[in-house]
Amino acid sequence: MTENKIIKNIKITIFFVTIFLLTVLFVVVRSEADLDLWHRMAVGKIFSQIGWVIYHDIFSYFPVKEMWVDHEWLSGVIFYYIINWFGDFGILTLQILIIFAILILVYKTNKLIWLENKYRISYYAVVLLAIIPGLSSTLRCQAFTYLFFTLWLYLLERIRRGDNRFIWVFPVTTLLWANMHGGFLAGFGLIGFYIIGDFFNKKDVKKYFVILGLSLPMTLLNPYGIKYWYYLVDAVLMERPYITEWQAFEPFESIYNEPGAKLLFLFLTVGYGYKIFRKQFGFDKVEIITLLITLFLLFRHERHTTFFAIAAACYGYRYFVAFLDAIFDKFRNKVLKLIPEDRIEQAYFAKYCGVYVLLIMISGYLIFSNHISVKMDMYPVKAVEFIRKNNISGNLFVPFNWGSYTMWKLYPKNLVSIDGRYEETYESQSYLDVCYLSFFKKDWEKVLNKYNHDALLLGVETEIYKKIKTLPEWKLVYEDEKAVVFLPALSKRADWQMPVEDEEYYIKTKYENQISF
Template identity: 25%
Template sequence: MEAINKESKKKRTELFVGVVLFLLIFFAALRVPLDTDLFWHLKAGSVSLAQRAPLLQDQFSFTRFGSPWVNHSWLSEVIFYLIFHYFSHRGVMIFVAILATATMWLIYHQMQGSALTRAFLMILALLVSALVWSPRPQLFTLLCFAILIPMVNQFDLQPNRRNLLSIVLLFVLWSNLHAGFSIGIAFIGLYFAGRILENIVFKSENQLSRGKIGSYAGLFFICILAVCINPNGLNIWKVQFDTVAITSLQMYIDEWASPNFHDLSQQPYLWTWLLFALLLAINERRLKLQKVLPILFFGALGFLSKRNFAPFAIVIFPSMSELCVSFYNSHIKDRIENMQDSRLTKLGQIQPKPIIQKILNLAVAAILLFIIAGKIIYLGDDTVMNAYENKLFPKQAISAISGHGIPSGNVLNSYGWGGYIHWKSNDIKVFVDGRTDLFGDEIIDDWIEMVYAGANWRQLIEKYQIEWTFLEKNSPINQTLLDNGWRIFYEDNLASILIKN
């Protein structure tokens, strides 16, 4: 009877900790649903729905107008647009929080140890991952990646057709949601390379047969082909290399930059590495190579670009929980059992009556739900949304030029505002927006040269026949243009619109 009560108490504790943890994660994931890329995704989604086919040609810029566009996120764009259309910003905010929380739940589900140990690690995982929780198709990649890892583990145990088909179907869906499926392909390759090395180097008890190695290779190559089942066909692989090859990304686009550990919000990534190193140092048990190789690979990607923090969190925290359990069993468990008669232990065993504990648990959950509801109501309010939109985007400038007439000719616009501009106005074809793979190094480098008033700004203004600019008020080119005869058409605290005389 005592054992049954102990087990029942353990399950109640795990349930309570889990509910509180994920309510807190959901609360943290509720954010103002505004992002520089959101608007061109919404616009592309609306066009795809209107023409009842994925948008595969550029319609939004004059620099690439009519060019083929590998729209790898067409399905997620349609999903985001439908949610926005029917539920406005509040619906997008809740949807983003659901995707983020579901991803974190999948990490939690793969972890070992007590509820409190997993909760501690999950808080750190939240701090690492939260940097990329914004209304973008990238969230689907994180969710699919978190789904993939246990599926690969299951395939390793049972490499049958059913497990193979499940993984392949996931990749087909993934390749229509976002081009981040490449991290899944990389994970499969690294996992099975580690599995084979583990067998060779450490003479694993579970010896690999040639047939099983063949099943690993088969899965890897089938998934490479499966992602081509999308409207872009083989070009879906082209966008991977086009994006990585753009040298301007890390220099001028914040999310692609290497982490800055002087920024407190980016330090949890470093804390995770330090804790991981400590756990390895104090542990007698080592991690298997099929877990080590993905950790090293995605960890290295995180040092190259902070947008890779979240995939790293997905692969490392289950392994960190494994190390925590191993250390507990080796060094702490026996000591705790030997302390059963201590006063401290007896004090810890004092529990309120079950009915009182149940009321307290429900009260905590109810308070958290009330706070979450308040945050949803507040952040989704039109007044609050308008305030944030006016602060982050040139809403007033768009209204002003729409009312007084949009200047004629080609525009040199802010990179971050490109999607917002053509979302708000069908009459403006932008110079550039967040679709870096479409514009490539040539156009982005020319944009940088002009906006920062480089040596060739005048020739480039003539090359692209720029007649007006729509940039941040503090853009370096603004004063240069004013000194060369341009005049202010509109200006406020955020934006400045200049036109040629």
Template identity: 30%
Template sequence: MEITPQTKNHYLPSIADLLFFTILFYLSFYSKSDMLGDGDTGYHIRAGEYIINTLTIPTHDMFSFHAPPLLWTAHEWLSEVIMAAIHNAFGLTGIVVFFSFLLSLAHYLLFRILRGYKSNILWAIAIIVLVIGSSLIHWLARPHIFSLLLMIIWYYLLESWHYGRMNRLHLLPFIMLLWVNLHGGFLGGFMLLGAYLVGNLVNMLTASPPERGHYWQKCRQLVLTTGICLLACLVNPYGYHILLFPFKLVSDKYIMDHVTEFLSPNFHERMPFKYLLFLLITLFAVTKKRLDAAELVLVLLFTNMALYSARYIPLFALIVAPILTRQASWIQDIPENRITLFFRKRAENISKIDVSVSGYIWPSAAVLIVVIAVFFGRIHHTFDEKTKPVAAVEFLLKEKIAGNMFNNDEFGDYLIYRAYPQYKVFIDGRLDMYGTNIMKDYYKVIKFEHDWEKIVSKYRITWVFFDSDSTLSRYLLKDTNWKLIYSDKVASIFVKNLPEYRNLIEKYPSVTPYIPEDTPNARR
């Protein structure tokens, strides 16, 4: 067989392939991956193990000491089962690699979608880079990654139907059946359905009489699809209550105002999101191409969500990416000069190579390499002992301290992962379950608000497990009613000066408290 340049190109990796294995290799092989930067991963794993071991979906909390047990909607139960199964087989390394694969696949698919618009390939590359940069803040080994992937698939199916490329609306209820049991982000699917429904209603009202029937038919299809998807949502352990859960969460103003990931973006930080937002505004200002009504609804809806909460920035990024790519026709209208000609020529050459590439050999090879590396122990991931209370929890496992603890919420996540059922926490990452009252009590203590001591008595707290560099730890160091029995750079453990802790206090009579180097006391 004659080998032509086209044949050689056939075996080169495409841009999408490069994107896939770059993300997969970086997240899998980089030893300090931030995928385990959030302790929530730990309680998700233990929740999944509980479900597997008991063959029941929990309706009440089992990880905290609160009595009676708190009502708990484990809305991510299927994700947690998957995570527990992977963890039992491959440990935390398997968890990181699995979610790295999902993130790689999600952005691989998104870029393939962007390339489908036949726009300038350099523009598509620039958009996907901004999307990735904007989404990095939420690349964590947690169930929301399932929502990110399913959102891309859902969006593609709806958009393809909307523009008449293909009709696969019948697949949406099956996706929803899976999605509703994986993560609360399933509500995003209904937002997209609603946006396209509103868009087609606007098109119907503004269209000429002969065209109104077409849009009316599209509206009917969307209403029917939405109804079937709603029925599919009921196939979950909590019935119709699962539909109310996301609304209950976002309507709790106290939680939304006090949980970091629900706060608005901090534009004083370096955020690719703001550049993506600026690009969106600029493009709408200079392009002559009019937005479709559905596109306008999507942009307004998800821009508002991203500005309200940084948690929604990744969703905003993947929603505006196809819109920005389609609107890029203005690039062709730029007058030719030496610079524009250079970039157009490069784009054409890259595009020719990219189009000639086919198959999935490179993504498959990348997955195989990572699997082999995991099998032979070449990849290892665990919680970072510099940010998580790894050593402190080992101390707790050795000493077996009795009584009710007061703990940092992030420490609660790791403690559930490492020390459940020996220890039960005051609070952890399931803040929606704990609710406003317990959260207010938590903040009243750590902020030393009026009558904070009464909260300690209310919950019969006899020991404290908190970060060393905190106001609470500094206060307890000076309070003779509390004794420090352990301290490192991450966590300190205090017990009340009570007879039941006499042995512990005598065993650790002079623990050196950790004082950060940048504090005035340390400098003195």
């Protein structure tokens, strides 16, 4: 093996090790338990006991739909078994592997579109920063959508270059994707972008229709059949008020809001602007259509940021390189003049190793200085433990963000007002009623009297807590720094057992519950 080959292999190894460690670092420092994890775990636990899904809700006392169509049921099964077997380590490792796989697919797509021998870790650090908001807080089912979306984009780029060996991957992954997350629609949208783009590029598009013909029927292989599609149409068209990630993206609201996506947008804008300035108008229509539509979706709903980030990461590498070269070329040339010509390669290699070793050391230190576990800071863990410990049973009103955790910990003794399954399970009015009461909006009093609440679990810093505290029909029985518990004033009990104060107790016992069939 030649010296250049050895150096190249060392560079590649260091490059991928650094990307992996940066991924681990991002996951470890943002390992808060996701709000949806708990109802996903509940689905998985039910599946482990009866061997199938259930078709009606059993967890809520608010009005629910006649049929529970769970578009994420397979993700829930995977999450449950991984956590049941491997605990926090298992779910965090799966998250790391999914994010790392997305970055590798972006890298391979970059090499397809624009071959360059350099390995620019700064670009992939920006990409990681751009995609991580949609993939943080342990693991969400949509992570599988982002993984399959990136895989499909990479394979479509190969196919449009004449490599048709991987067409079979589309129907196989569709079968998995459609049962893991309803976001598989984004994959078919992506194929649509390629059909339209390559039609205007005057290229053959028949192979894309073959992919659609093979893949679309696979979406019917799910526990709900055609009813799954009825649910999807409703879910896509419905409004989602009060849910932050479904609101319009405000790019100037804060510099800390989606900084990675903003940087990718900057690179693309500069790159396209430079091409137009140089009168280089040979734009790829697929690229333009995909970027414009994902950008439009981003501005409509912040949740779609990751789709734009992935598309921009795959198509934008050459613009990033042009951006850096325009800034640093003159400085680089001046430095190179100071180095003997026969030492330039060694100087590049020394710089490369120095930068990467420093990144590896910093990442390693930060990773191992963090306690690697799924954290519980967002949840009313002590208030829920108070309810469990004192056998307070019946209908428990909870805000939307706490519903899934409360359901996981307190079922079957308690039914909840709502949880993160939202449009899968609940009538629209049920969700609005919960929001009216939780956020002290119009009709809050009507909602308070409309349903048969046996207890209220509320945030301690909310306006509704202050109001309920003044009502003679309710009495405060528990309060901590995060949450309060109210019972009807007619309740005479006074000998309450207080929850454990040690936060580690709640981290260690977070996966314990009484769901049983």
